[in-house]
Amino acid sequence: MRAFFRDKLEYHLYSNRQIIDSLLEDGSKTSEDMIKLISHTLHAQGIWNNRILGQQYTGGVWDLIELTELHDLNDSLHHQSLEILEGTDLSKEVIYSNSRGQAFNNTVAQILYHLINHGTYHRGQIMILMSEAGIQTFGSDYVVYKR
Secondary structure (H helix, E strand, O other): OHHHHHHHHHHHHHHHHHHHHHHHHOOOOOOHHHHHHHHHHHHHHHHHHHHHHOOOOOOOOOOOOOHHHHHHHHHHHHHHHHHHHHHOOOOOEEEEEOOOOOEEEEEHHHHHHHHHHHHHHHHHHHHHHHHHHOOOOOOOOHHHHHO
C-alpha cells in the first residue's frame, strides 16, 4: 500500500508544480481565485499532515500564499507527507477536530487518499479558471502523468 500512496503523492506533487508553473508563466492573467485555490490545496495538505502528526498547523485553510512561495511550500509538504507515509502505520486512527470543532477519526490511509483526491478536485477548478482567462492548460489526469 505504501507504493500506491508514494506514486499518488508524486502525482500530487507533479500536478501542483505544473499548476504553479502555469500561474507563474502567465502572471498577468493569473487571478486571485486561482492563487486562492492552489493555496487552499496546499494549506489543506499541511493541515492533514499536522493532524496525522498530532501538531497544530499555523496557516489558515483559505489564506493566500504568495505566488513565488508556492513551489517551496509544495515541496516541503510533499516531503512531510512522504515522511508520514514511511514512518506511520497507515491503519492508525487519527482523532481530530474539523474547522467547526466537530470531532472525527480516520485512518492515516484514508487521510492520505483524501488529500490527494482533494488536490485533484481543486486543480480541476483551477484549470477551468485558467482556460477562461486564456492561460494554456495541460493534461492533468493521472493517466497522462503516467505516460
